[in-house]
Amino acid sequence: MAATIVATHERATAAERILRAAVVLFRERGYHGSSMRTLARALRMEAASLYYHFRSKQEILFAILDHTLDDLLAGVGRAVASADGPEARLRAAVRFHVLFHTDSQHEAFLSHSELRSLTQGNLRLVLTRRDEYERVFRGLLASGVRAGVFQVADVRLTAMAILTMCTGVATWFADGGRLSPEAIADRYVEMIMKSVKR
Amino acid sequence: MAATIVATHERATAAERILRAAVVLFRERGYHGSSMRTLARALRMEAASLYYHFRSKQEILFAILDHTLDDLLAGVGRAVASADGPEARLRAAVRFHVLFHTDSQHEAFLSHSELRSLTQGNLRLVLTRRDEYERVFRGLLASGVRAGVFQVADVRLTAMAILTMCTGVATWFADGGRLSPEAIADRYVEMIMKSVKR
DNA sequence: TACCGTACCTAACGTACGTTCGTTATGTAA
DNA sequence: TTACATAACGAACGTACGTTAGGTACGGTA
Known part of the structure; x- marks a missing residue:
């Protein structure tokens, strides 16, 4: 994982x-x-x-967020590369995204909640790579639309909706709770595919 | 509004x-x-x-979150009462939820991000009413399933997915941005209905 | 044996924090 | 005019903050 x-x-x-x-x-x-x-x-x-x-408290926070972004970018890259076609690729990317937010729950949570605690320079570095991550999802949606398998009114908005929905998992997921990470990921994938499919 | x-x-x-x-x-x-x-x-x-x-800094935070929950509960009650049938009601509730997170963006954001800054007693008060709010959405989904118009694998999970997705709007919405609150709400409603409909 | 880098320590720096205190200016009702 | 409430003030309290300086114990290497 x-x-x-x-x-x-x-x-x-x-x-x-x-x-x-x-x-x-x-x-x-x-x-x-x-x-x-x-x-x-x-x-x-x-x-x-x-x-x-x-060197400082700030450096600790930045190191956490920086490493988390390393893992996110590498992971989504691997997920996308492991599948073929827009639909399978989006499935893999969403699945990875959800599992990351259960497995690395706390790091993932901080990567969203503590952006405002970064100094300006550190924030820029983090945001640049977060944009890169978001572009992956926009790209997957767009290529699915081009291929005629997806139907979305607004690629940007839909990407945002998907990402924040999965990101939210980090806020409420509890280890050993009712649903396993796998079960959550499966259901999130289904919900999302159902809502973007033509 | x-x-x-x-x-x-x-x-x-x-x-x-x-x-x-x-x-x-x-x-x-x-x-x-x-x-x-x-x-x-x-x-x-x-x-x-x-x-x-x-009386204290804590009292200021609590007052903000308390008032926000007043508005949320009252608003969703009005929204649900204004419509008939599970589908129209869910539409109205989602629409309200999204619009609340654009109109009262900052209050809504704080209601999620600063829960951890509340004292134990204040947290309990807030969480009790947040649960009440979440139950509204679970109830709408469940009655739609009973009526045979919705098909969801897990009501609890789906409610959580819907709420966190809309809640996320408060994190990225920008006044005067590309999309109006109305346009965002409309599209969110469509995405969600598409994913829960039978 | 002498030395050096590693990984920690105690002590202290200056600053900022939430909060309390006693006071003051202003308005209003008797 | 007296009396009280309202709404603010400046100064200070004790505590905690991030950070720095200087020192110490220790394990390995020359």
């Missing part, structure tokens, strides 16, 4: 452990609601020690 | 002006990223003066 920020199994480096703890903390209390001291406490360190691994 | 927190036209009371400025500020920088001094500056007051109108 989608790679998380770090390999979960091997012995993680200190920087990786910090990023993972920060993801959980930022998700729970938000970037501005989390302090370096709280983050350090979760790692049984002192706040000052964090500065050996990261 | 959906009532905003305060009447926009008449002379607003100080408390109303504070809430409106807080909505904009919290939306831009988040609750924890906004200080009472910054909020006061936006209103050309001193931070201390805010405490004449509100």
Whole structure:
């Protein structure tokens, strides 16, 4: 499945452990609601020690979002390449998108909710690549329309609707809840295909 | 249309002006990223003066979310009552939901993004009523399924998908952008109806 | 054995936070 | 004129913030 920020199994480096703890903390209390001291406490360190691994709190947030975008772009690329034809490709892309938002739920959530906590320069870097990600979905829809298999009134709007719908999964999904990630992905794929098919 | 927190036209009371400025500020920088001094500056007051109108910063956030839920519940009630039959009712509810998220964009955004900044007691109050709102949509879907006009694999999941999709509008909608609120609402209604119809 | 980089520590810096206090100016009713 | 309510003020409280400086223990390498 989608790679998380770090390999979960091997012995993680200190920087990786910090990023993972920060993801959980930022998700729970938000970037501005989390302090370096709280983050350090979760790692049984002192706040000052964090500065050996990261230059600033902002750099930690940016690293999280940057790695998450790496995974998103690589994952959707793999998904699209694994299928043929607009319909199968959109299915694969949507499926990946949903599964990413359950597997890397917290990272994915932060990638949307904490954009406003980025400095201007970091925000630009993140937004550029997020646009790239969105363009993939617009492209899939457009080629399906050209091929005559999809019927959508507005490609841009539909892409946005699909993405925000799946992105929303990260806000309510609960591990061990009623539905498995696979079941959710399957149903989301069906709903979306039904609504875009000619 | 959906009532905003305060009447926009008449002379607003100080408390109303504070809430409106807080909505904009919290939306831009988040609750924890906004200080009472910054909020006061936006209103050309001193931070201390805010405490004449509100007991605490938390009370300001809660007031915003509480009023927003008032408007949401009242609005969806009106929408549903204005139509007959599961299909027309769902159309009306979705339409209202989308328009609320363009008209009261910032309030709506905060109602989702700043839940985690509420104290435990305030969170409980808000969540209880948000559940009530969600139940309306589940009820509409379920009665459509019973009537044989809808076909959905999982009512709960579909309701969640619909709501988060429309809620997402508040994250990207831009006043004066390419599409009017009405156009967005119309298209969202069509996409959703297409995906739930038998 | 001497040294060096790694990974942490304690202590402190200056700043900003939410909030409280006592005070003041203005308007209104008795 | 007195009395009170309203709505604001400046100053200060104690606490917490992000960050920096300087020091220490340790494991490996020359």
